[in-house]
Amino acid sequence: MDILTICGFGILAVAVCAVLRHIKPESAIGVSIAAGIFIMGAAIAALKPSVEAIKTLSDGAGLGEFSSILFKALAVCYITTLSADLARDAGEAALGGKLELAGRVAVAAISLPVFTSLAELVTGLIG
């Protein structure tokens, strides 16, 4: 799906949300959730070739497991920004903040092995 259809889709979703805002606010939120899901799905589907290329490059460069950690953290960030922005858009700023906190905790948990290998490297150099 090229960028033109995605932009047209977004503008149309904004128009539908604006119309629905006065008639029924709940379904305006539903429309914005659905539009956010589709646009992010299209964007991430378009990301696939570049992710494959970066994976093959990083496997060649010998930092294999770090690239998988990198992509896992990226996926977590995408999902948490989607949900946090939707929550903030619907008026729940506190909920959005909690979702972002959970996202940071998840990324920290995922990237733990990187810190341990760094610590081993440093102690190896010093010791």
Add this chain to the structure above:
Amino acid sequence: MELDLLFKIAAVGIIVAILNLILKKTDHDEQAVMLNVAGLIIVLMMIIPALSELFDTIKNVFGLW
């Protein structure tokens, strides 16, 4: 494409709003509340498959789990 889902959700919202007014005018207010809940559930039932489709695309793009 997914455009029709967007318009389906908008249509459900508008229909529920109109029926709500009708029920309020004929003073069946409790049914209006139930109608609101039913409309919300219908919208959620439409959104959840799209959400699972998004999570599947994220999974196989980033090769996770």
